[in-house]
Amino acid sequence: MHRFSPTVEATAADTLTEPSWASGLRRNDAATVRALYQQHFPVIRQYVMSNSGTSDDAQDIFQEAMTVLWLKAKEGALPAGSEPGAFLYQVAKNKWLDVVRSAAHKHMKVIHDDRKLDVRAEAPDDTEEKLLRLREVYGKLDEKCRTVLDQFYFERKDLVTIAAGMGVEEESIRTIKYRCMMKLRASRKAIAGEELTDES
Amino acid sequence: MSALDKPTFEQIEAYVLDRLGADERLAFEQRLATDHALRAEVKLERENILAIELGGMERMLTEVRGEQTPQRRQSGGWTTWLKYAAVVAVLLGGALWFTLRPSTNERVFAAHFTPDPGLPVAMGTTDSHAFNDAMVAYKLGDHDEAIGKFTTLLQDDPASDTLRYYIGCAELNAGRPERAAPMLMAVAEQANSVFAGKARWYAFLAMVRSGDRTGAEAIRFDAGDPYGMKAKAVLSEWE
Numbered sequence: 001m002h003r004f005s006p007t008v009e010a011t012a013a014d015t016l017t018e019p020s021w022a023s024g025l026r027r028n029d030a031a032t033v034r035a036l037y038q039q040h041f042p043v044i045r046q047y048v049m050s051n052s053g054t055s056d057d058a059q060d061i062f063q064e065a066m067t068v069l070w071l072k073a074k075e076g077a078l079p080a081g082s083e084p085g086a087f088l089y090q091v092a093k094n095k096w097l098d099v100v101r102s103a104a105h106k107h108m109k110v111i112h113d114d115r116k117l118d119v120r121a122e123a124p125d126d127t128e129e130k131l132l133r134l135r136e137v138y139g140k141l142d143e144k145c146r147t148v149l150d151q152f153y154f155e156r157k158d159l160v161t162i163a164a165g166m167g168v169e170e171e172s173i174r175t176i177k178y179r180c181m182m183k184l185r186a187s188r189k190a191i192a193g194e195e196l197t198d199e200s
Numbered sequence: 201m202s203a204l205d206k207p208t209f210e211q212i213e214a215y216v217l218d219r220l221g222a223d224e225r226l227a228f229e230q231r232l233a234t235d236h237a238l239r240a241e242v243k244l245e246r247e248n249i250l251a252i253e254l255g256g257m258e259r260m261l262t263e264v265r266g267e268q269t270p271q272r273r274q275s276g277g278w279t280t281w282l283k284y285a286a287v288v289a290v291l292l293g294g295a296l297w298f299t300l301r302p303s304t305n306e307r308v309f310a311a312h313f314t315p316d317p318g319l320p321v322a323m324g325t326t327d328s329h330a331f332n333d334a335m336v337a338y339k340l341g342d343h344d345e346a347i348g349k350f351t352t353l354l355q356d357d358p359a360s361d362t363l364r365y366y367i368g369c370a371e372l373n374a375g376r377p378e379r380a381a382p383m384l385m386a387v388a389e390q391a392n393s394v395f396a397g398k399a400r401w402y403a404f405l406a407m408v409r410s411g412d413r414t415g416a417e418a419i420r421f422d423a424g425d426p427y428g429m430k431a432k433a434v435l436s437e438w439e
Contacts, residue, residue: 020348030260037264039277059268070257074250128362137251144340147254153217153249154256168339171322176336178206182215184248 018073021084025073028154036066040085044092049099065091068127069082140187145180152177204241213240237374298432308438312430316369316398319362331352343374361393369402377406381415388419401427408434 040064048058065088072078078087082166092116141149151157151165152173163170213221215228232239274335302310318339321332347370368383384403386396401420404427407409407416417435421428 002355028257028260030264033257033260034264034267037261037268041268059265063258066261067254067258071250074253076344122282131254134247134251134254137248138255141252141255144337144342147340149252150256150259153252166339167315169319169320172318172336172339175321175332177339178209179336181245182204182394183211184251185244188244188248 018078022073022078022082025070033066034085035089036069037062040088043085043089047089047093048096050098053096053099057096057099061092061095062088064095067131071127071131105182137184137188140184141180145176145183148173148176149180203325208241209245212242212245213249215242216249271425303411305408305411305413305438307432309405311437313372313405313409316366316402317371318366335366338370341373343370346370347374361387361390361399363373365393365395365399368406372402372406372409377409381406381410381412397422397425398428400425401430404431404434406429408438 018026021032021036025036035051041058044062044065045055045058049055053061063179067082068091069078070086072087138146147166151162152159157165159173160168165174166173204395211220211228215225220228232242248386318335321339330349330353332355334346337343337349347367350363350367350370354360354367357363364383365387366378368387371380371383373376381403384406386397387393387399388403391395393399400421404416404419407413407419414437416431419431421431
């Protein structure tokens, strides 16, 4: 029997067990993102700024860590009992250590702070690679397609609402969505060396 | 690469977004178990949707980040300074508005102009694919792209009132009334065109927009034409 990977949406079984912040991330819920930002950013900022970084560096690092957390939640790949603060801290710390180890920051002195090393979040596996690939895919969309696809797939608006907002008929939006997705499909399939099998 | 028809695409989409009923889902998964090509399509569509969501999430994170920054700044000693700056900005804005405020004809135009929404775009017929593409660009407000595509089609079908009408509308929507008016007038003068009435109205508005009162007054609306009444109202406001 073929083993299916998780769908983009949470299944009913998932939603029974996952914490609200994880289901919020799955739904791309803005209130959840704001709450996580407000609750956990100060710790990351303190860490980065204690290690030769600026507030802007901390924002960049935190944003990247949030993206990793979101992707893990979307894929149902968060270990059971994950705590978002610990996860974000671990990912942000690893990323900042990569930055300070880079040539441009060799002069920096890192103050190690291992208060939260005992966390369930492992170092990102192929997540970085996947994020790069997904960003490349998104970059192939023109503004016209992004306008429609963002509203449908990210904001979860229905076709009627999108059509009303853009002053067009529902069927036009359905057609635009289909065409844009087919353009994306064609460009993906045209990428040299990309093997899209069902086993990964 | 084989094409993926719309019903199959939408079924995969519903599966990926978990919008299938229990029975439909079970049936779909039974197909997946034996259909290698379908599994590959599901994987591809899932990842494409995830890419779109990632784009949205990164935009949202940037917005949330932007919300945090001003709050931090306002907690310092800048509050008073910001208040003064806001007052100065309002005063400067008012002066700028007074200097650059739209002329009467532009205000009247803006009050009465509603862009033509375009024609419904249907799927399926390959011979109308180019027209539909142009119409999609028109509906999304990509006026130059729409004009380019309609104009290409017009070269093959120079008598088309539909193409001329929508080129004129796109020019007007793009803020180029001088280009719009002759194109629309050409359609308005075709008595048998279904677009004649609307073309006359938009040609009239194009002239209002460009300040050509004489040209606007010269346009004759048929008796009983509802656009005629509207045109009279526009001219009386444009005194």
